[in-house]
Amino acid sequence: MAKVLRKFVLPGDLIVKGNYPPAPNTYQMDDGLHSLKVGLSEIEGRNVRVIPLAGRYVPRPDDLVVGVVIDLNAFAWSVDINSFFPAFLTATDVFGKRYSPESEDLSSKFDIGDVIIARVAAYDRSKDPMLTVAGPKLGRVNGGYLMKISPVKVPRLIGRRGSMSKMIEEATGTRITIGQNGIIVINGEPSRIPLAVKAIEMVETQAHLAGLSVSVQNFLSKETGRVVRKPQEGPPQSDDFNSGESE
Amino acid sequence: MSAEERKHEFVDSIRREQVFRTLETGVRLDGRKMDEYRKIKIEVGPIVKADGSALVQIGNTKALVGVKVLVGTPFPDTPDEGILTVNADILPIASPYEEPGPPDESTIELSRVVDRGIRESHMVDMESLVLEKGKKVYSVFVDVTVLDVDGNLFDAVSYAAVVALATTKYRKATLKGDQVVFSEKRVPLKPKTIPSSVTTAKIGRALVVDPDWVEEAVMDARLTLTFNSNNELCAMQKGGTFGFTPEEILKQMEVARAKAKENRAILKEAIEGAKKK
Amino acid sequence: MTQLISKKNLRLDGRKLDELRPIKLTVGVLKNADGSAYIEWGRNKIMAGVYGPKECHPKHMALPDRALLKCRYHMAPFSVDDRKPPQPSRREIELSKIIREALSPAIVLEDFPRTAIEVYVEVLQSDGSSRIASITAASAALADAGIPMRDLVVGCAVGKVQDKIVADVSDTEDKEGQVDLPVAFMPNLNLITLLQSDGALTKDEFEKAFKLALEKGRYVYEIVRDALLEGFVGRKNEKEGN
Known part of the structure; x- marks a missing residue:
């Protein structure tokens, strides 16, 4: 297993000299890879990454998100997902392709103020993020x-x-x-x-x-007042920083 | 709240490419050399109702300045100095991107940078403008009207203001008690120095002087430098949303210093020419 | 005229010619803002706050290919000797613009089309060179907000006082001295993003002053580094390790 070199970096800091494959939160200059964020940089062989220590949520397709319905019209719900834009959940995602605004009422499913668990279906920074609630455990949160x-x-x-x-x-x-x-x-x-x-x-x-x-x-x-054990996990790593289901 | 506002036509990618590629060959889109100004035309005294005036054209950019000398109360912190005010207005006819209304941030910056160039060069002898210390002083209004925009407003406005001031003849005022009485006798506002402003722009790796509108639309950053008659730097302002390396600054400084001398000769010629009339 | 520099080359506040005033910077000082920083630079007391990227209002100002950077430099009415009227002065409007232009080269605005990033600088007490202190604090606040940046922006105002080149111009030196020359730059990319001057400088004087500004700016950069390290990691002196 390659040794992981870790250090605190600031925007502009040179993380590593030379030519490395591009990595999120970094940019390439003539002398090497620099950081774009306040974060912790990790170099593991040829792999470089910067784990940011601050920043807003940037949606990525397939992310599980919790959001609040803030508006609805005849075709979609608008959901605040704690990002720069509200996300959209279309009526067809919930009612199917045959959805017609005459026969169904969106508020009967999710109303303004409802909290929902959803996945990001699409987002590419030029369009508002699109959500889906098709899938197990997705949909309205009933209390908690x-x-x-x-x-x-x-x-x-x-x-x-x-x-x-x-x-x-x-x-x-x-x-x-x-x-x-x-x-x-x-x-x-x-x-x-x-x-x-x-x-x-x-x-x-x-x-x-x-x-x-x-x-x-x-x-x-x-x-x-009792012994709490760490659940079984995969082979131990040097540190468990920034792991999680997102990877 | 300051935010980016487009004040020039939208430059498509082909034209942008064209500007950059042409610059790489050492010339500019309009055929000029890197350190070449467009033709500078100066008309002295077009406005007879002003105490001094000048119309300056750099290429298609047109700026008209009228100077009025009135009498006012000095600022409390400078009781023994006259008042100098530079106020610019870019008319809605000057560009499709200008709207009527109070001056926006780029117009305010324009006024203030031109003001600084004149003030910090000590062109106007402020202490000679005092009628009664702490009570009454001459107040010199330099009003700028930009008529047509084709890049490099900073230099066009500065030249117009400098020539207008240098050729200003104002009515002498005397105080009779609290009353200000203007005589018909006019006295010249003798300039102590002739400040000369040079604006440079960085476009990719190229450094040019006197950017036109297309160049301003694609430039990375701008640097306006004003030099006094000894050719010493007396004011400077960087603008634009990118930066310069220290080496670029030092290089531009010397290019600008040489240009400032050339352009000052043009300003002086106009000023001297007007005196002979 | 006031004697601004003594025969022993000491300034009114006892500083040497190339000495900066004490600088104290703290990040993450506001709860609501996405990023914030508070700087005390001499008697300057300046709070910077950053919001965003967020939805752009008014919507027609949004840019299709990048974030709109908005900036406001504002002085509290009690921040100067005379009361400053609360509405923005022409000076504040100009400074808002040049501070925005000093910060904008550092920010990866292309990453957030149609959004807005708002930078607020509130000068609570002003004491000379406030624009440089503002830029320094604002850039720390942007980093604190986790906004992607190619570099931090720091700087130093140098000047000419009684024919001598000095670092970090104070209020009195600005008003009574000969030249004020604020410089802001990105230290890693070696790019000047703010440069202004007023008052006469010869070629040699300019070069000396400019060099001094860059040298002192790098010292300020170390202060910003320490503040961000302190704010995020809570301890200094982080070393490479595994």
């Missing part, structure tokens, strides 16, 4: 606790192959749905929710620190 974290911290909260969120779910007895846009739905016994919120907040504030999962593990063990 809603919280927001910085979208760049989402991979950390999910953890490698879901290990972090699973650990919090198991220790607190809740179900956590994490939108890539930083909006999170927590379901479960009302008395269990505050501990899950605390653990998530801890992940957000300490996302840049090494050994985060151990700290969260210790915190949960202390709070619940």
Whole structure:
């Protein structure tokens, strides 16, 4: 396994000298690859990446997002997904190709103010993002606790192959749905929710620190008074930073 | 709130390419050399109702300046100096991208950069404009009207303002108690120096002087430099949404210094010519 | 005229000719803004906040191929000796424009078509060279907002006071000195993005002053680096490791 070199970088910083394959959040200059973001750069062999430490949510096709219906007309819902543009969910996605505004009423399905879980169907920066609710576990959220974290911290909260969120779910007895846009739905016994919120907040504030999962593990063990174990995961990596289902 | 606003025609990709490719061969789209100005035409005194005036054309760019010298109250922090005000207006007829209304940020920048060039060169002897210290001073209004826009407003307006000021003859005022009485006798506003403004632009790797409208539409950045009669730098302003390397700045500085001298000769010729009439 | 530089080459506030005033920069100081920074540079106290990329209002101003960068430099009425009327002065309008143009080369605006990025600079107390302090804080706030940037933008205003070239012009030196020459640039890309001057400089004086501005700007850059490191990682001196 190649050694991972990691450092804190600022916009403009030279990450590595020489010619490297292009990577997100970087740009190539004559002397090498530079960072576009405040973040942590990782060099693993020929692979370079920058994990941003701040920034707004940029939709990517297939992302799971949690959004709020803010408007609707005869053909589509408009959904705030915590990005620069509201996303659209078309009536045909819900009612099928035969949809006709005369026979169906959009508000009967999702009304203004409803929270929905959806996937990004299409987005390419020149058009507004398009959503779909076709798929298991997608659709309206019926209750639960809603919280927001910085979208760049989402991979950390999910953890490698879901290990972090699973650990919090198991220790607190809740179900956590994490939108890539930083909006999170927590379901479960009302008395269990505050501990899950605390653990998530801890992940957000300490996302840049090494050994985060151990700290969260210790915190949960202390709070619940029992030994919280890390769920089984794949082969151990040097660190579990920025893993998650997005990759 | 400052935001980018397009003030020139939309340049299609073919014409953009053309500008860049032509520049790479060492000439410009209109055949000029990198350090060549378009023809500068100066008409002195077209407005007889003003105390001084000048119409300057650089290529198709036309700027008219009228100077009026009135009497006013000095600013509290400079009781022993006259007042100089430069105010520019780009008329709606001057460009399809100008609208009637209060001056926008580029017009305000234009006024202020021209003002700075004149003020910081100490062209106008402000201390000679005092009637009674702290009470009454001459107030020199330099009103600029841009009639037609084809790039490089900064230099056209600056030249028009400098020539108009240098040829201004104002009515002498005296104070009788609180009353200001103007005599029919006119005195010249003797310039202490002739500031000469040179605007350069960076287009890709090329550095040019006197950018026309198409060049301004595709340029990366602009640098306006004003030199006094000793050819010392006395004001400078970078504009445009890209930057210069330090080497480019130093290079442009010397190109501009040489151009400023040439153009000052043109301004002086116009000023001297007017005096002989 | 006030004696601005003593026989021992010390300035009114005791600084050496090439000495900067103390600079303190903190990022992430506002809750609502997507990015923020607060700078104290001498007695300048300036808050910068960034919103975006966000939906562009009014919509007709949106650009089809990149984000619209909006910038406002604004002085609080109590920020100067006399009360400054709250409506924007011509000076503030010009500064808003040149600060925007100083920042815009650094931002990857092409990444966010049809959106707007808003930069607000609020001068709470002004003390000379405020435009450079504003740009420095605004660029830190943009980085704090996670907006993709090719480089940070920093700078230093140099000047000529009693025929001597000085670094970091103070309020009094600006008003009573001979030349003020603010310079802002991107240190990694070596690109000047703001350059202004007023007052007479010979060729040699300009070159000396310009060099001094770039040298001191690089020192300011280190302060910005430390502030961002402190803000994001909470500790200084991060080293390469695994």
